[in-house]
Amino acid sequence: MRRDTVMRSAIPVEERVAIGVYFLASCSCYRTIALVFQKGSSTVASIVIEVCLAMEHVLLKEEVRLPEFNKMTSSMKIFRFPHTIGCIDGTHIPISPPKLQGAAYFNRKSFHSVLLQAACDGDGHSGVNHDAHVFRSSMLFSRMEEGTLIPGSPLFTYAGVSIPPIILGDGAYPLCKWLMKPFAVPRNDRERHYNKIFNRSRCVVERAFGCMKARFRRLSVRIEAHIENVNSIIASAVILHNICERENHDIPDEEQHLRSQADFQDGSDIYDCNRSGTARAEAEAVRNAISEYLLTHVK
Numbered sequence: 001m002r003r004d005t006v007m008r009s010a011i012p013v014e015e016r017v018a019i020g021v022y023f024l025a026s027c028s029c030y031r032t033i034a035l036v037f038q039k040g041s042s043t044v045a046s047i048v049i050e051v052c053l054a055m056e057h058v059l060l061k062e063e064v065r066l067p068e069f070n071k072m073t074s075s076m077k078i079f080r081f082p083h084t085i086g087c088i089d090g091t092h093i094p095i096s097p098p099k100l101q102g103a104a105y106f107n108r109k110s111f112h113s114v115l116l117q118a119a120c121d122g123d124g125h126s127g128v129n130h131d132a133h134v135f136r137s138s139m140l141f142s143r144m145e146e147g148t149l150i151p152g153s154p155l156f157t158y159a160g161v162s163i164p165p166i167i168l169g170d171g172a173y174p175l176c177k178w179l180m181k182p183f184a185v186p187r188n189d190r191e192r193h194y195n196k197i198f199n200r201s202r203c204v205v206e207r208a209f210g211c212m213k214a215r216f217r218r219l220s221v222r223i224e225a226h227i228e229n230v231n232s233i234i235a236s237a238v239i240l241h242n243i244c245e246r247e248n249h250d251i252p253d254e255e256q257h258l259r260s261q262a263d264f265q266d267g268s269d270i271y272d273c274n275r276s277g278t279a280r281a282e283a284e285a286v287r288n289a290i291s292e293y294l295l296t297h298v299k
Contacts, residue, residue: 001013002016011039011043011047015037016047016050016051017051018037019033019037019039019044019047019048019051020047020048020050020051020052020055020236021051021240022036022037023044023048023218024052024216024218024233024236024237024240025215025216025217025218026217026218027217027218027220027221029224030042030044030045030048030224048225048233049225049229049232049233051236052229052232052233052235052236053229053232055232055235055236055239055240056231056232056235056236056239059239060235060239063238063239063242063243064235064238064239064242066149067121069085069150069151069154069165071121072085072086072121073085073165076121076201076204079197079200079201079204080197080201080294080297080298081166081168081197081198081201081290081294082156082158082163082166082290082293082294083156083163083164083165083166084165084166084167084168084201085121085150085165085166085167086119086120086121086167086168086204086205087119087120087121087167087168087169087201087202087204087205088117088118088119088135088140088167088168088169088173088179088205089117089118089169089170089202089205089206089209090115090116090117090118090134090135090172091115091116091118091209091213092107092109092111092113092114092115092116093113093114093115093116093219093223093230093234094111094112094113094220094221094222094223095112095113095114095222095223095225095227095230096112096222096223096224096225097112097227098226098227101227105227112222114230114231114234115134116219116234116238117134117135117138118205118208118209118238119140119167119205120204120205120208121204135169135173135174136174144167144176144178144179145176145178147164149165150165153165158289158290158292158293159289159292159293161285161286161288161289163177163286163289163290164177164178164286165178166178166179166180166290167179167180168180168181168198168201168202169181169202170182170202171184175280175283175284175287176279176283177279177282177283177285177286179283180198180286180287180290181198182194182195182198182199183195183287189295190291190292190295191291193291193294193295193298194287194290194291194294194295197294197298211241211245211251212237212238212241214251215237215240215241215244215249215251216237216240216241218233218237219234219237
C-alpha cells in the first residue's frame with residue numbers, strides 16, 4: 001500500500017497485485033506489462049518484486065505446508081503403492097545469471113537456472129546442483145532421516161520388514177528406507193512389476209510441475225530479476241498454484257502440458273549421498289518387501 005502525495009496519486013493496492021499476478025501468469029517483458037497497465041517499466045519491475053516478496057512473507061507458511069498424514073496416504077491410494085505419502089522431483093527454472101557468477105548457475109542442459117525441488121501428494125538452488133545434492137541439503141531429508149516429519153512415523157509391516165512412510169523419487173535420488181526409487185536394471189518379473197507400478201505412481205509430481213508451469217508461464221521462460229529476488233518470484237507462483245488447486249481452478253485444455261522429457265533425470269545412480277552399507281542394505285530390504293507386496297496384491 002502506498003500513500004497519495006501532492007505530486008501524484010498512489011497506485012491502488014489491487015492494481016499492484018494485478019500487475020504482480022499478470023507478470024507470473026504471462027511471458028511478457030516489463031515493457032509490455034507497462035503498456036498494458038499504462039505504467040512505467042521501472043515502476044512495473046519494482047511492483048512485481050514488492051508483490052512477490054509480500055506473498056512470500058505473508059502466505060508461504062500458510063499455503064506451502066505438510067498436509068495431515070491420512071490425507072496424504074489417502075490421496076496416493078489410487079496408485080496402490082503401499083504406505084506412500086507423496087513424490088519428489090526437481091525442475092529447472094531459467095534465470096538471468098548474476099554477473100561474474102554465471103558458471104554457478106549453468107546447468108547440464110546448457111542454460112542458466114535455479115532448481116525448484118518439490119514434494120507433492122496425489123491431489124531454489126543453483127541449476128548446476130544435482131537433484132540429490134539439493135535433496136540432501138533440504139529440511140525434508142533431515143526430518144525424514146530423524147523420523148520427525150510424520151508425527152508418530154507409523155509403520156507398515158510386510159514379510160517381517162517394517163516400512164516407514166514412503167516418498168517416491170526417480171533414479172537421481174538416493175535409495176533410503178523411506179525413499180523408494182525404481183530398479184535401474186530390473187532382473188525379473190517382480191522388479192519389472194515394481195517399476196511399472198512405481199512409474200505410474202510417481203507421475204503425480206510431473207503433472208504437478210506441468211500444471212504449475214501452465215498456469216504461471218513465467219516459470220518456463222528466463223526470469224529477468226536480481227538473483228536475490230528469484231526465489232521470491234518462484235515461491236509466489238507456488239503459493240498461487242496451491243491456492244488455485246485448493247479452489248479447483250481449471251487449466252485451459254490447450255495449456256495443459258507436462259515438462260519436456262529433457263527435464264527428467266536419466267534414472268541412474270549418479271549421486272548416492274554417501275549412504276553407508278547398513279543404510280543401503282536396510283533400504284534394499286524395504287524395496288524388496290514392497291516389490292513382493294506389489295507382485296502379490298497389485299495387478
